[in-house]
Amino acid sequence: MDDLLELSAAIVESGDIDKPFNRITNELSEVADGLAVVESFSHSVVVDSGDGLVAFDASHANTGAAVVDAIQGWRSDPVRRLIYTHGHADHVGGSIHFDAAYDGIDVVGHENVARRFDRYRTTNSWNVLINARQFGGVRGDFQMGDGEAPNFIPPDTLHPTHVVGDHDTIEIGSRTIELHHARGETDDHLWGWMPNERWLFAGDFVIWNFPNAGNPQKVQRFPIEWAAALRDMASRRPEILLPAHGLPVGGADRIEEMLTTIAGALEHLVANVLEMMNAGEVLDTIIHSVRVDGDLLAKPYLRPLYDEPEFVIRNVWRQFGGWWDGAPSRLKPSPDAVLASELAALAGGAEKLAARAAELAGVEDFRLASHLADLAAWAAPDDAAIHGIRADVYRARRAAETSLMAKGIFAGAMRESQAITD
Structure with missing residues (x-):
């Protein structure tokens, strides 16, 4: 079993990008007393409350069974609460396996999760197609128009039974878990904070890549609110940071620097785009002018290997400027x-x-x-x-x-x- 905190510290301090840190092993590692991470797609982060387990995220439908097996190999106690950091398929699809393994599980999620599931059902074929393209350029047998698509998320994916608005506090066993809503990658995101232990459950606000705030095929992302949430997290001086993708990170100073650096990169990008928009520049000019400093993009947790700054620029434009890019011929082409x-x-x-x-x-x-x-x-x-x-x-x-x-x-x-x- 790897010491994940030691591994992440070595990567952050050395800048060594050759070490793997977004891993899908479906193996569990205990990172503190009563705290474990199953590295999967996405991770499931598990807390032993003394009165049952609390799991943050269920991973994907294809990996959820292996995640449950790993948890059961760590503790025989049941998972009593499953907390969705947000409703993306790789965080909720595995809930069907949690449901099969544990009776009476309480599912916690933001109030917008149910709306997301409704949208997924309405646009199922579209979501199957764009995700196939995103993760490899269109693969599998399904193509639009070929008939019924597979389910983007399992039809029996668990819906939240405990719905959260802006914030909530859960008391379970000896643990206190605060849940905070903020828009970032999604409009239904929760991040968790355990003030006594100083553990931070960041979900996809930290992914060990440049923030997924510009995905060209997905709905609106929110980089301004994303940065604000990161600064809120940093202000609490967490001792352990637990993202849903990538390695957990230990050490208050290291975590604060990581969170504020990511926030600063987003803030700088957004500020430059808005400055040019306010000056009347068109999207074409902005895309080919605004840049993120190369030294920042070289950091192990900010490399543009999933999303990239150019796509975030487009999302800022879409959020504030609509869909027209400023070229008259493309208004009605x-x-x-x-x-x-x-x-x-x-x-x-x-x-x-x-x-x-x-x-x-x-x-x-x-x-x-x-x-x-x-x-x-x-x-x-x-x-x-x-x-x-x-x-x-x-x-x-x-x-x-x-x-x-x-x-x-x-x-x-x-x-x-x-x-x-x-």
Whole structure:
């Protein structure tokens, strides 16, 4: 069993990014007396109250059974309370396995969790598709229009029986657990604080990556409130930080620096975007102007390997500026295929656009290469040679990206074109 606090301290202090710290082992590690973490997708963090166990998050439907097994190997006492930090599938889907293992479990969640579950049911096929794309570029047999999609979350996922608004306090056994609501990655997020032990349960406010505040395929995120929540957490001087992804962290000074650094990165990004918006700049200018300092992005807990700052800029714009990006032609645009056909005709054929895309990709100008590859494919949607070039462009672009979200979308484009060439 690894000493997770020792491992995270070594990573934070040394900046050594070669050590793994977002692990899915389904193994349990005790990090303090009566406190354990099962590293999974997402983690389940478990507290022994002396009168039953309290678990923060149930992990995914595919990993929940292994999580329950790990907990039962640690303590024979039942899980009496299951607290959802938020309603994402990887935090609640495993509840079906908790329900099977423990009788009468009390599920605690924010009042917006039920609304989220309703939305997931209404948009089930869409959520299956975008998550398949996000985590690998569209995989599996389901495609939109092919019939009934699998369930995005299990239909018998447990709903909260104890609903929390802005805050609540739970007394169980010898433990006091404060629950605080704040918007960040979601609008239904709770973070937990145990004041006597000084343990902080951060959920997805800390993910050991740049904050997931810009996901290009998901609903609105809230970076301003996210940063404020992190500063609230830091002000309490926690001794142990327990995120839902990545390693737990020990030491009040180390945790405070980590939380305030993440908050500062978000605050700086948002301030720069809003300054440019207030000056009347369009989204295109802002995207290509605002940057996060490279030294910050090099920190082990701020690397843009999942989400990335450019996507957060778009989410700030969407939150305050709506969906129009400021370009008049894109307010009521021509269909992509019509515009592409016109440009292809002007260029001398879709083949010319595709050939130039290949040249640009060869010198790693992937942004422009992708535009031309798309235009060529839209102008000649059945041309296998053109789609072969487009697939090559996006294969190369995927390899050059750092964030999983960008890699997934570009892999999806690559596979779209590969399907034409097959």
